[in-house]
Amino acid sequence: MSTDVQVAAPDNTMQSAARAMADIDAGFLPVAQDDRLIGIVTDRDIAIRGVAAGRPPETSIREVMSEEVRYCFAVEDSDTVLDNMSDIQVRRLPVVDREKKLVGIVSITDLASDGDGRRAGKALGDIARPSAQHSQAV
Numbered sequence: 464m465s466t467d468v469q470v471a472a473p474d475n476t477m478q479s480a481a482r483a484m485a486d487i488d489a490g491f492l493p494v495a496q497d498d499r500l501i502g503i504v505t506d507r508d509i510a511i512r513g514v515a516a517g518r519p520p521e522t523s524i525r526e527v528m529s530e531e532v533r534y535c536f537a538v539e540d541s542d543t544v545l546d547n548m549s550d551i552q553v554r555r556l557p558v559v560d561r562e563k564k565l566v567g568i569v570s571i572t573d574l575a576s577d578g579d580g581r582r583a584g585k586a587l588g589d590i591a592r593p594s595a596q597h598s599q600a601v
Contacts, residue, residue: 464537464558464567470495471504471524476514478520480504493557493565494528500557500565502528534559537566541574548574 471492484506494502504524511516512518512527535544545585548556548571555570567592 464569464573466567468493468557468565468568470565472496473501473523473525474530475524475544476520477509477522477524477527480524481506481509482521491555491568493532493568494524495565498564500532500534500559500563502530503532503557504528514539532557534563535560535569544569545571 469483469487469492469576471483471494473494473496483492484490490506492504493500494504502525504527508527508529513522518526526548533547533551533553535547537558537560539547544556548554555568557560557565560566
């Protein structure tokens with residue numbers, strides 16, 4: 464897991480979030496307010512819900528972020544996290560402690576390099592299967 468996590472505020476703009484993602488070479492930022500995780504913004508959220516919908520770069524992240532936050536706990540083993548990622552079809556998850564404070568981000572790549580590559584490959588296949596679950600059609 465990565466513990467050096469950049470967090471966006473809901474009032475940050477799409478442009479600032481995109482710039483932050485470019486700076487850290489990531490496509491995902493947790494969104495927090497008052498130390499509480501309230502959403503996730505991805506490069507896809509910005510592209511589909513923002514740019515494709517005609518929103519200007521000054522649009523707040525709150526308007527394009529995903530409010531349904533999926534996460535895992537720091538104490539969970541990698542098999543459980545991989546199964547969870549497969550089930551909910553995501554490539555990365557915020558990691559929280561028992562008090563639900565953000566402590567890091569875990570990605571499918573982290574899990575593939577730290578364990579059974581075949582298991583991570585199967586999980587990635589499940590994550591990539593077609594589904595309306597994450598559709599962002601405009």
